[in-house]
Amino acid sequence: MSHTDQKSVVIVGAGIAGLMAARRLCRAGWRVTVIDKGRGLGGRMANRRMDEARFDHGAQFFTTRDPRFSGYVSKWVANGQATVWYERENSAPDSPPVPHYVGLPAMTAIGKQLAEGLNPVLGRRVTGLASNGESWTVADDTGSTHEGRWVVLTAPVPQALDLIDRNGVELPATDRAQLDVIDYEKCIAVMVGLSGPSGLPEPGLLRPDNPEPLALLADNQRKGVSPVPAVTLHSGPRFADSHFDAPDQEKIAVLLKAAEPFLRSPVAQTQAHRWGFAKPLQAHPEDHYCCPGIRIALAGDGFGGGRVEGAALSGLAAADSLMAHEKTTPQSTHEDPPI
Ligand SMILES: Cc1cc2nc3c(=O)[nH]c(=O)nc-3n(C[C@H](O)[C@H](O)[C@H](O)COP(=O)(O)OP(=O)(O)OC[C@H]3O[C@@H](n4cnc5c(N)ncnc54)[C@H](O)[C@@H]3O)c2cc1C
Structure with a gap:
């Protein structure tokens, strides 16, 4: 298979949206390149060290409402990669308390688990996006390039649009108007x-x-x-x-x-x-954005429900969209719960 065969994608961002999308596509046989400007995995599910002290300084916990995400969370808890920090009373009458989960030993554990086997390219900021009509060439700030038939951008939407604009990529005007209001x-x-x-x-x-x-x-x-x-x-x-x-x-x-x-x-x-x-x-009304004409998709917490769970589901939805366009059958394995 060539680098730009139908089942290849460059995913910008190794937060939970990008990694969820990457994992799902990888399992379905796609060639996936994930690039992140950060040195660590997990994006805003971040952790920092100051001498002996360690801090989750982005997302503090995550909750689950959707069974597709709960399947992953149950697996992380069973494997010791997440645990319940505390439970809060449910505002819905006669409903069980709501568990608030954290990564173990820190929020970054989730990104590390999802990235297993993906070999993301870290510490590289994506600066260039160029399409020849058949495939994308994605350039990073070291001058390296990465090829894929599809591109998925999971940076916060204003940053993704900035990248799009700097590279002269044009989206349909009505789509663009819906993306522009995400703040x-x-x-x-x-x-x-x-x-x-x-x-x-x-x-x-x-x-x-x-x-x-x-x-x-x-x-x-x-x-x-x-x-x-x-x-x-x-x-x-x-x-x-x-x-x-x-x-x-x-x-x-x-x-x-x-x-x-x-x-x-x-x-x-x-x-x-x-x-x-x-x-x-305010988020986009859909759980992701896909422009099949030029084979670009956007995902992340700017779509659907926001938060860690919304970002994860958005990444999965973007992956499904790509697979539908390239007629790939989603795969679930013992490692990833069926969704
Ligand atoms: C302070 C704070 C507190 C929060 N608290 C909670 C909470 O308690 N519970 C909850 O559910 N949610 C919380 N959130 C929100 C939650 O963290 C996010 O919704 C979720 O992590 C978003 O994931 P994502 O994959 O969409 O984006 P991100 O995690 O932001 O991932 C996007 C990635 O893209 C990379 N990137 C961007 N531009 C480029 C580029 N040009 N080249 C290469 N890489 C690039 C970034 O480095 C980043 O790693 C909080 C967020 C913050 C900041």
């Missing part, structure tokens, strides 16, 4: 190493009543992510908007002051991270 809120995360336990109540997660400037505090030690006291702070979107380009020390000072009543122990060290595209404010 995301920002978030500033501050990682706080403490010299003793935090004062956060059970289960180690707190959302202050007023989400500005501080929307969430999460205790990574209580979560089982960090061997030493380590708290993640997430700002509210208004604070993130107004302070996105402020010096780190300024952002950190404001969020630390708001967190002070809950931290209890002295602060040993801090670090800030800016999420420019944290969560979609």
Whole structure:
């Protein structure tokens, strides 16, 4: 088979959407290249280390509503790659409590599991997209190129559209109008190493009543992510908007002051991270976008239900769409639950 045979795809992004799509296509016999600009796997399901302290500084947990995603989550729990952090009462009457899952030992465990056997290309930013009508040549910032008959972009939608525009790729105007309105809120995360336990109540997660400037505090030690006291702070979107380009020390000072009543122990060290595209404010009405005329698809949490689960389902939907267009039969194996 040539590099650009019918069943070949370049997937931009090794977050959960890209990896779900990649895995599904790979299982069905496609030749799949996954590229991510980050050094790690999992995208916004991210983890960072500061000395001994470890922080999930993006997504804090995931929930499942859809049986297609629950199948994966059950498998991760059975294999020790995820666990229940806590359960919350269900707002629907007479329904069981809702488990809130975390990756084990950290959120990145999920991306690592999904990427097994895929050999993603990491630490390369995709900059070029060129089609000769039959196949795509995808260029990264080292000058390397990757060929595929299809391209799937799973970066947050404004970033995917920026890549499309920079390369003169044209989408039908009505499709484009629906994609253009997908917008995301920002978030500033501050990682706080403490010299003793935090004062956060059970289960180690707190959302202050007023989400500005501080929307969430999460205790990574209580979560089982960090061997030493380590708290993640997430700002509210208004604070993130107004302070996105402020010096780190300024952002950190404001969020630390708001967190002070809950931290209890002295602060040993801090670090800030800016999420420019944290969560979609409004998503596309479909679970993915596909333009079969030029064989490009977009997927991720900007489609369908958002969140980790929505992104995962979007990746699967994009994979199914490609398979339908190339008349490939989806495969399920003992490793991936049937969907
Ligand atoms: C602070 C924060 C808190 C959150 N909390 C929760 C939560 O508690 N529960 C929940 O369900 N969801 C939460 N979310 C949302 C959740 O993390 C996302 O919905 C989900 O992880 C999105 O997955 P994705 O694959 O669509 O995108 P991403 O995970 O963003 O993956 C896209 C990937 O594309 C890569 N990329 C982008 N551009 C390029 C390029 N040009 N070249 C190469 N690679 C590129 C990026 O590096 C990234 O790895 C949170 C998000 C944030 C930021």
